[in-house]
Amino acid sequence: MKADAIKLDGKAAGSVDLNDAIFGLEPRKDILHRMVRWQRANAQQGTHSTLGRSEVSYSTKKIYRQKGTGGARHGSRGAPIFRSGGIYKGPTPRSHGHELTKKFRKLGLKHALSAKKAAGELVVIDSIDVKDAKTSALAKMVGSLGWKRALIIDGADVNADFAQAARNIATLDVLPSQGANVYDILKSDTLVLTKAGVEALEARLS
Structure with missing residues (x-):
């Protein structure tokens, strides 16, 4: 499927092809629910005693x-x-984590991406290269684009200047493609993928 791409200033930046097997699935709540439970269970410290x-x-x-x-x-x-x-x-100290197969975790990430695409909450941008790492300038850009609580996923490495500028913006989270996960994707109001992020996610999930 085709998706329009934009730049950080909101101008058009052509289009990008999205893999239907990753972004075009019918989202299943049961799979997403199991994935979120797995992530939150693994995040529990289990230090109660x-x-x-x-x-x-x-x-x-x-x-x-x-x-x-x-x-x-x-x-x-x-x-x-x-x-x-x-x-x-x-209660005694213990691990709350449980196992999920790699195949199922990969499927869960596909359904999370498809859920964002189906809900119209997926935005593709050309890149997140910024001229100077200024938080105030980036905050104005984000405000003009209407992103309230956004998760930005870049390629294998996040642009260092952008990460520095976004560090003090509470409504903005930035992750490399390898850090993409179901819980953070579903928690965000807007999922923003760079073109490099799209390529990396498709390579990871194909």
Whole structure:
């Protein structure tokens, strides 16, 4: 399929051919959902921890005699039944990540790109070369183009001057093609691909 390309100043920059097998799929919510869950699960630190009965700081001495008190036969103040006692089967540090095959992850990225194209939220630009790395100048360009929360994906390497200028713009994220992922693509309001980014993504996903 054909897609119009623009320059950073908004002027036309010809057109680019998009691979239908990558940008023309019917987006499937179940695949995108599984991909987002996989990414977010892998991002969890899993450092949650509680103290068990053997870890709380209490004496191991029997708290009162076995018989004659009229109460239950307790032996330790660190038991879960007592206030400040150990937690029974509480959370411990662990990994929340799970596996997804490379084939499925590649398919998920294709559906994410197709979802943006189908929603009219995909923009192709000629390049992100800027004359000077000025944040104020780039912010004006982005504002004039109407990009509210944009993700820009460049080729194998991101233009250094552009990355420096975009560093302090909160609504702009810049990634190389190898860093393209489903969660960031779906989270953005506008997905911006450079021509080099399109070529790199098609080479990666073909």
